[in-house]
Amino acid sequence: MKCRIAFDLDETLGTAITDSNSIIGFNIREGCIELLNELENQYQLILWSVSQRIYLNKVLDFGLDAYFSETYSWDDIPESWKDIRKINVKYLIDDNHYHREMARRNRLEHHYIIVPPYGSQEDNYDPLLWTKIIKTVLL
Numbered sequence: 001m002k003c004r005i006a007f008d009l010d011e012t013l014g015t016a017i018t019d020s021n022s023i024i025g026f027n028i029r030e031g032c033i034e035l036l037n038e039l040e041n042q043y044q045l046i047l048w049s050v051s052q053r054i055y056l057n058k059v060l061d062f063g064l065d066a067y068f069s070e071t072y073s074w075d076d077i078p079e080s081w082k083d084i085r086k087i088n089v090k091y092l093i094d095d096n097h098y099h100r101e102m103a104r105r106n107r108l109e110h111h112y113i114i115v116p117p118y119g120s121q122e123d124n125y126d127p128l129l130w131t132k133i134i135k136t137v138l139l
Ligand SMILES: [Mg+2]
Pocket: 008, 009, 010, 011, 012, 094, 095, 096
């Protein structure tokens, strides 16, 4: 059985493109597809967003859906802290430090891989840094 790992969606894998009132696309982050292709040989990929299900499904339709065997939204797990034990994954990859800070209280911080948010200063400086951080731990 493959090791289960979870990815956050927004600012971790990309950002939604919206017009005034609807979602019209999703900007997939540089290096994302290559990374997911590489990881899926070895890992079972799961998506965990704290956004609503209706949003998640819309966004996944723009190209990422095929990579994830399970997806979780706020409708499934209405909690702001992503506790990896809830969905039985070994790692969570997320752009939000909050998840690792909370994990520290339970001595689980080594299971949280925090990457620079898409579009942040760090990301603009090296758009593939986030993939390097993940690969250092997972590959
Ligand atoms: Mg995020």
